[in-house]
Amino acid sequence: MRVYLLVMLVAAAVTYLTTPLARWLALRSGAITAVRERDVHAIPTPRMGGVAMLLGMAVAMVIASRMPFLEGVFSQPTAWAVLGGAAMVCLLGAADDIWDLDWFTKLIGQVLVVGLMAWLGGVQLVSVPIAGRTIGSAQLSLVATVLVVVVAINAVNFVDGLDGLAAGLIAIGGTGFFVYTYLLSRDASSTDYSNVASVVVAVLVGACLGFLPHNVHPARIFMGDSGSMLIGLTIASAGIIVTGQIDSAVVSDRQSIPAFLPIVLPLAVLVLPLMDMGLAVIRRVGAGRSPFHPDRRHLHHRLLQLGHSHRRAVVIMYLWTAVVAFGTASLAVWSTSSALWALGIGAAIALVLTLGPLRGHVLRTTPTSRGASDDHPRTDARHRSGAPVDR
Known part of the structure; x- marks a missing residue:
């Protein structure tokens, strides 16, 4: 565990230290989120924070590959493939x-x-850790992988609408996922706890934590598409990697349940982004519009309209992510009934805080705080294209 925490710390430190460099690059290259009438943020803000996150992940991965405890993880190309994919999608x-x-x-x-x-x-994605099922062909496996990862990438893109929201959601959900993968590797082997998925998630969580101090409200820099694509691909890839590490003869049916959920979309970590994206598509198509047509009805917009402040809305979404992610991870150590009880209690507390008396007055339509707008468009030309955008 200490090795993973060290790797996470390295990723966080490098990301934190290089984020000002990414901000400078954004200002020099014109990567700046403009302010429009329906935007929540009040001043133009540079984006492209994903570049710093990529640097943090890359340095941490290189250092991890030199650690004796993790040598076996890097004997196969999987971890490097994820980093390569993250670099390409970040660019x-x-x-x-x-x-x-x-x-x-x-x-x-x-x-x-x-x-x-x-x-x-x-x-x-070649197998599902329930009843030892496998995907029938290499072509189908490739298609399934592309579908899962692309959906995850765009789900993170859709949800990144308030300062610190996407980075915090992935840091919290990724921590729950890391706990599960670590417990899974510990149960599978009493001598070797090294695990590809654990390393990938550890560096991702570290990068998110290192970026957050620069991104919390009021943000000095946004992660942009370079960041949302990066973390979406990485967390989905980690979920896919888990499928190749689960031995049905070692892992019980109870333990296989939380592995199955991240494989599907991955649901346990990206539950709020996926819900937000799904509701947006249904809402827009049902109204006869393009699924990429912007509106102000995302989950974070609804929290603001309920009267929550910018920061409180972010914390509430953090709480919901923690309830689902850690509730799922608890299946690795608790009985199903105990995990469901904990999940139910956590959901009840989150619901009370979401709808309860802590709400203030309904947010004015005139932007007074920094956030994002309808699918976070940055220019009028971008809006006319109908493109889904991130900060």
Whole structure:
């Protein structure tokens, strides 16, 4: 555990120290989020914080590969494939942060990056840890992998609408996921606790934690598409990696349940982003509009409309993520009934805080605090393209 915590600390420290450099690059390259009438933030703010997050992850991975405890993890190309995929998708996002790419170009780029990572690096969804089921063909495995990762990438993109929201959600959900993967590796082997998924999640959580001090309200820099794509790909890849590490003869049915959930989308960590994206698509298509048509009805917008302050809305979404992520991870150590009781109690507390008396007056429509707007568009031209955007 101490080795993983050290790796996480390295990723956090490097990200924290290089974020001012990313901010400088954003200002020099024109990667700045403009303010429009319906935006929540009050001043133009540089984006492209994902570049600093990538640097933190890369340095931490290199150092981890030199540690004797983790040597076996890096004997296979999987971890490096994830880092390579993260680097490519971060560059794609950085291009979008600077030049405002249209949604179709971004989607094609995401598919190509994930396809390369899966095909050349072996990061593929090949089995489901329930009843030993496997995907029937290499082609189907590749398609399933691309679908899962691309959905996760765009789910994070959709939810990143308030200062510190996406980075905090992934840090909290990733911590729950890390706990599960660590317990899984510990149960599978009494002598070797090293685990590819644990390393990947540890460096991701560290990068998110290192970025948060610069991104909490009022943010000095946004992660941009370079960051949202990066963390979406990484957390989904970690969920996929877990499928190749679960031995049905070692892991009980109870323990396989929390592994199955992250595989599907990965649900346990990205429950709020996926819910937000799903509701947005249903809402817009039902109204006869494009699923990428912007509106102000995301989950974070609704919390603001309920009367929560900017920071309180973020904390409430943190709480919901913690309830689901840690409730799922608890299945590795508790009985199903105990885990469900804990999940129910946590959900009840979160619901009371969401709808309870701590709410203030309904937020005025005139922006007074820093956040994001309808799918976070940055320019009028970007809005006309109908593209889904992140900060």
